[in-house]
Amino acid sequence: MGRAKTIATVLLAALLALAGCAGAGDREPSAGTDRPADGASGPAGPASQTEKEAVSPKEAERLLAAFPTLEPPAGKRAERPVELVLFADFKCPHCKDFETTVFPRLKAQWIESGQARLVYVPLPVLGGDAVSAARAALFVFDQKPEAFWAYAEKLYAAQRPVQEAWATPARLAELAEAADPAIDQEAVMEAAQRDDPRIEDAFRLARAWGVEGVPALLVAGKAVDPFDLNAIRTAVEASRSR
Secondary structure, three states: OHHHHHHHHHHHHHHHHHHOEOHHHOOOOOOOOOOOOOOOOOOOOOOOOOOOOOOOHHHHHHHHOOOOEEOOOOOOOOOOOEEEEEEEOOOOHHHHHHHHHHHHHHHHHHHOOOOEEEEEEEOOOOOOHHHHHHHHHHHHHHHOOOHHHHHHHHHHHOOOOOOOOOOOHHHHHHHHHHHOOOOOHHHHHHHHOOOOHHHHHHHHHHHHOOOOOEOEEEEOOEEEOOOOHHHHHHHHHHHHHO
16 A cells, blocks of 8 residues: 555646646645636646636736735836736745746846836646645735735745645744734634636636647737746747737
8 A cells, every 4th residue: 555655646646747737627626615717627627638628818817816925126117017827836846946046137137127017927837735725825915915925925934744734723823924024823824725716717718718738928918838947038028029
């Protein structure tokens, strides 16, 4: 039994290493009932397994407005900064790689220079306690928007092997306090266990835009390789020239 479990763990790790956190089509969220509309094939209902869900530009704008947004500095903001949309799961090791290797450079080159703004959409494709982490992060954003980014950094730094259910309400509350002592730990614990309609909205947007795994980055509505800075640069420049 132990040997079988070990083999399964190794295989899971290998699959994640090869394909990224692309479990959107074969897992149901098990931490509460935040879930997509009926008929979706798992939480994200990826385009490869189910029809894309139609979301109008106006509706997408409304949904995105409820998620954390990193804006350019007021004095450097372009007249129309390019919109970047990042889908990520706090338990996904590839999302952690993006957070530590790409995000700082993306922020410095395009957001702090005023060329772009970034909307962060938590997409817990791994289900289980990944859903709890997404709920807690959105709660922190609601309480203190500027604390969200520090909290996201703490979550990724605390990441454990993907098969471990480490994002417990108590642990999520501890990390929130570490990010900002003013955040109420008890309230974070409660939020981690409470449905948040934005989780379903995140999966709805993912279905509409053909997101099949995380991290996923859209530049002005077009998907680009999130780890290819040259591709990101090309997409940003193309959007700004239009």
